[in-house]
Amino acid sequence: MRKKQKRSKNSIFPLPIDQLLETIQSKFEGNDDLKISKHEHNGKKLVLFYIEYQADSDMLQNYLLRPILHIKKDWTNDELINHIPLTSPNKETELEKILEGLIVGHVFIYVEGESEAVSYSIVKKETRSLEKAETESLVLGPKISFTESLKTNLNIIRWRIKSTDLVVEELKVGKTVPAGVRLVYMKSIANEVDVNTMRQRIEDLDIDEVEDSIVLKQYLEDSQNNLFPQFDSTELPDRFTYGLTKGKIGVLMENSPTGIVAPATLFSYLESTEDLYMRWQAGSFLRILRFMSMFFSVLVTPAYVAVVTYQYGIIPTQLLISLGQSRAAVPFPPLIEALILEFLIELLREAGARLPTKVGQTMGIVGGIVIGQAAVEAGLTSNILIIVIAMSALASFTTPSYLLGTTIRLIRFPMIVLAGIFGLYGIIFGICFLIIHLLNLKSLGRPYLVPLYPLQLKDFNKVFFRTPFNHLNKRARSYRPKDLIRFSKQEAEKRKDIDE
Template identity: 45%
Template sequence: MKFKLPFNKKQPQPINEAPKESLVRVASASDHFIQSIQNATNNPADLIIKLVPPNLTLIYIDNLVDIETLNNDIIANLQNKPHETLEEIEIAMSIPEIQHSNLLKETVESMVNGSVLIHVEGYSQVLLANIATRESRALSAPENESQVIGTQVGFNESLSTNISLIRRYIVSPELCNEKFKIGTRTNTSISLLYMNGIANDQMVNTLRQRITDLYIDELLDSAVLAEMIDDNSLSVFPQMLLTERPDRFCDAILDGKVGILVDGSSMAIIAPQSFTEFFQSQEDQNLRWQIATFLRLLRLTAFFLSVYLTPFYVAAVTFHYEVIPQAFLVPLSESRALVPFPPIFEALLLEFIIELLREAGARLPTKIGQTIGIVGGIVIGTAAVQAGITSNILLIIIALSALASFTSPSYMMGNVIRLIRFPIIILAGFWGFYGIMLAFCFILIHLLRQTSLGAPYMSPFYPPRMKEMRDSIVRMPIPLTAKRPALTRPKDKNKFKPQPVKPKKS
């Protein structure tokens, strides 16, 4: 591990924090109980306090509870009906999830999560009726990982809805779901999911420890959590996959990987992950293996084109004219005759303009963003060539490199391709092919030293596993993929019987 967050450091508590705050008990008198709840929550405007005769007090936060359930199943069953014990009150309500608590801190935490506090005069104990309701958008097709063949549903921001989607795919009691609370201010719920009997215990324990040792104020998205618990947070390359597809998530879980869902985020985390898996799409499993193999090779070729095509042009035009074919020298010289800038400045300028257009198109509304991207690219490109700022050949190369960067199925890896292109262009402009080889060796060494949840990032190429290589770049026929990937070190190594079923002769 190259960079470690202070997982095991015990964070100092604030000096002004009251000692043993978690041991403060609930007041038996209703007036004192109401006052303690108001003080603990700073008496917000949406704190609702209802007195239900003859001796009940209901406290909840507006917009966090289901009002229809509150009126029909709680207030209607308790109003004007004397109950002597808390057990009688619990029986009178038709609420499936009811807990008892005599601690003030636990009571307040349950209330901000959507529970109704039911306090009886004279009792130093509270009933917590969980009738939480949370607004969430309806299920829709994934926007960033669209595919033609396969399911057309993606995760949304509701944790319970996302878990139900996974349960719909994996109908097995072996699916383990561990829940945690992260963030001292946000109390964000996250779920750690894995298959018992398949997932490696060491990987599960490592991920569980990293989650429990986190001490942060807020957690609002899964991308933040992935960066905080990965092996090397200083690396530009992602070590954990973010996906919005439940079928891809379940496929990874069944391969022995570990998944994390964050409440309020539509992206799920999958770990461990190898470098080549970022160029694989879930649609590859639904296509014929010949077509899927061609698409994988196309994506990897596009990766190298996007990263090295522009630096190769800069190095060749600046230092190495001998590598340019003789028939191509004349049109290249004519296109650069009116350009006053050196190739490195010309290439960086065009790359910067392309990134500006891409960022502007992403931030504007959809219809306007598409128009700005197309019209802006055509107008600026044509005007730049006519004004002599750039050559038309470099403009074609820059456009091809930008187009190739969009072929990566992972948005995180696509951003990496966009970023590492700039330093390679600078090295090519100063040292030619030697600078390109220096950048290539640096990136390769960095990738070989990288790990994902303790597993080698460049698996199966380093360490070399010949049997695994055939199903990394090449998508093998499904009957030949009986074994789970060795990257996850699964307990159960076989998905199905390795021997294919042979048709019987009639």
């Protein structure tokens, strides 16, 4: 014989309707969007209560209220569930659960004398349609980006990875303003230690609210005082799923159009899924170009300052004459000159990002030309430094990750100061400091410079350059996936032509 389910110790039912409403209204004191609808039939009293604007008004009228009023028998919870044409009714007995349900858009129905309140989720959510990615633009490959709807984002991922191996775990962050978080990974590929570490960090997060996944990322990273991003963030579903199939862990958050992928390395920020959509020779060239651009962007302006200030003896004579002529009317030392121009470039870049798209593009181009030309004519800077600064700015734009691009821009300023004070020795000191710092940095407990340190030569063709797909039969060892083999190399190399 089946045992009767024990009633919860925190149950507030059965309760007179007036007393129930008084309790709930006291919790929502000062809120006019709590709506209450009382009804009576055959001596039985019933009340509906919900938060206006959270519930879909059409569904409320057509699928809840109308069927209830057409019930001819006495109102009971069983009768309500049988006549309401909606699935997944919930029964709640605790006040805290009822309050949580109201906040997220549930409509509650309570028949006086019953031991439970019945609730239905008829949430009305305003979401934008799928659009082209703004911060991570691609020439080849899928163009759609994540939206603020968690359900939509999960739907996109499920469509891209049609496999029962995909795991989506439901978690929550925030005490005052709770938000839904989903931990996403491939159970046969992802390293269990990484999964457990990420889950524990999310569950242990003790905070009132988290505004966005980008903010959540900063709470979860190994070091919050570090300039370098330690978790990758993306608005592209294909980049997100690409990370999952490599053995990484993904995190999605409610009301955020950005996904988190971890662990990450310094070199993963220079990868783009676009490299996969073109021939391996072109993909390798572009990836190597990005690596060179990163170093060029950090070092070219400090090198100019160091050489012009101290080591001008290494400059060719003809170039030195031209450089001297261009700097003859400049009243500032190279250090101040470079800092002023870098500051102007950052102003133009930030202004262009904050203005409307068309106005921002025009302002960036026209502003750069006008200010640069005016600065040279006014004798505030040399035309050679204008070229150097422009090349440095262009190189920084080749980085696919906006976060790493911002980091490179910030690193450039202390490097310029070191170059202006100590010359090339200052640049060498700055590079050594950065290398030591990066060697100590970790992402989800994994080394940040892998596969360079610790050295994993077999992963170089997956990080620094690309090889043909039939040679990529193994996943990167750097992320320590459960399943290292992607496919059989011998089978892949066999010809599949019909006439053979």
